[in-house]
Amino acid sequence: MPLLSTPTRAEIAGVGSALPLRRVDNAELAAQVDTSDEWIVERTGIRSRYIAGDGETTATLATDAARRALDHAGIEASDIDLIVLATATPDQTFPATATKVQTALGIRDCVAFDVAAVCSGFLYALTVADAMIRSGGATTALVIGAETFSRILDWEDRATCVLFGDGAGAMVLRASDDPDRGILATKLHADGRYNDLLYVDGGPSTTQTVGKLRMKGREVFRHAVTNLAAVLGEVLAAAGLTSADVDWVVPHQANARILDATARKLGLSPDKVVVTVDRHANTSAASVPLAFDVAVKDGRIKRGDLVVLEAMGGGFTWGAAAVRY
Incomplete structure (x- = not known):
């Protein structure tokens, strides 16, 4: 091709x-x-x-x-x-x-x-x-x-x-080349100082085992709300937009309380946040595209809508994307 x-x-x-x-x-x-x-x-x-x-x-x-x-x-x-x-x-x-x-x-x-x-x-x-x-x-x-x-x-x-x-x-x-559709901006971050708050206690070069997930939930919650609100603001600014322009937010589906707190911090209506954590729980890297697909297929997200995607995970790593669907 x-x-x-x-x-x-x-x-x-x-x-x-x-x-x-x-x-x-x-x-x-x-x-x-x-x-x-x-x-x-x-x-x-x-x-x-x-x-x-x-x-x-x-x-x-x-x-x-x-x-x-x-x-x-x-x-x-x-x-x-x-x-x-x-x-x-x-x-x-x-x-x-x-x-x-x-x-x-x-x-x-x-x-x-x-x-x-x-x-x-x-x-x-x-x-x-x-x-x-x-x-x-x-x-x-x-x-x-x-x-x-x-x-x-x-x-x-x-x-x-x-x-x-x-x-x-x-x-x-x-x-x-359609100016009205596509990925408008993305922003990514990482901060390895917080490894011990969310990690797997195994790996080929250390324990030679797969290991199990370990998490300090309260600390992760606090960082998630702060980091996600900040990166959402960053990606909107990079795209020349504000939260008032957003039709939908498709967040990482980790915890309903994190979703609510992040929306409040940005002044977004909870009605604009796609939530599937109740039925799927936290599916890690799958959660954002899985939730996006659900909202497209049930008719909430339509062509032309401005959608913001965001997630934070172990590392810590976090990021966001502004998309005109």
């Missing part, structure tokens, strides 16, 4: 998502863990999550989401020349899970790699794909967030295991 010779804009051509077959509500979880539906809902807003079963992996969920995004865009898999997959739970240490998706889609040759920025991973992947399209390095990209976080949870730690779920979301980006 010929590459564009001049910089252009990346527009969202289609979206898709995928969830495991098994849905686990709070009552089922309370039968296995020392918790209750009331405790979980009051502190997080979560009522259910999906847990991957036998044969369901990060790659299979990513592939299903990608196929649905391609169908929604009306684009053939053979047109894809770039796959960027955000995940903290790859199928293997290497090769990249993106290459497994490439093979499953029947794409014989394209650029394919993973991005690891935990819950902010999709924003990082989107920024990379956008930059490659703008530079002429790609014309049609699959950007995917996919996770099987259930496999790195400590199911005896009730403070963390109730928060997460599995899933995948995907976007098809394509080069466009």
Whole structure:
């Protein structure tokens, strides 16, 4: 496929998502863990999550989401020349899970790699794909967030295991000269000083084990509200917009209280915030594209709407994007 010779804009051509077959509500979880539906809902807003079963992996969920995004865009898999997959739970240490998706889609040759920025991973992947399209390095990209976080949870730690779920979301980006659609601006940040507030206690070069997720929730909450409000302001300023111009905010679905606090800090109506954490829990890098797909498919997000995406995750990493859908 010929590459564009001049910089252009990346527009969202289609979206898709995928969830495991098994849905686990709070009552089922309370039968296995020392918790209750009331405790979980009051502190997080979560009522259910999906847990991957036998044969369901990060790659299979990513592939299903990608196929649905391609169908929604009306684009053939053979047109894809770039796959960027955000995940903290790859199928293997290497090769990249993106290459497994490439093979499953029947794409014989394209650029394919993973991005690891935990819950902010999709924003990082989107920024990379956008930059490659703008530079002429790609014309049609699959950007995917996919996770099987259930496999790195400590199911005896009730403070963390109730928060997460599995899933995948995907976007098809394509080069466009349409001035009324596309990714307007992105902003990314990282601060590794806060590693010990949210991390996995394993890894190939340290423990030679996968490890389990560890989190100091109260401290993470405090940083999340401050950082997300700041980066949303940054990305709007970069796009020459204000919060009054925003039709929808699609945030990382970590905790309903974080979503509410961030909206208040920006003076945004809660009615403009897409919330799916109640049904999906925190799906890490998958949460933003999964929530975006839900809101597109149920008719809330429409063509021409200004949508702001944001997320913060372990690292800390955080970021935002302003998009004219």
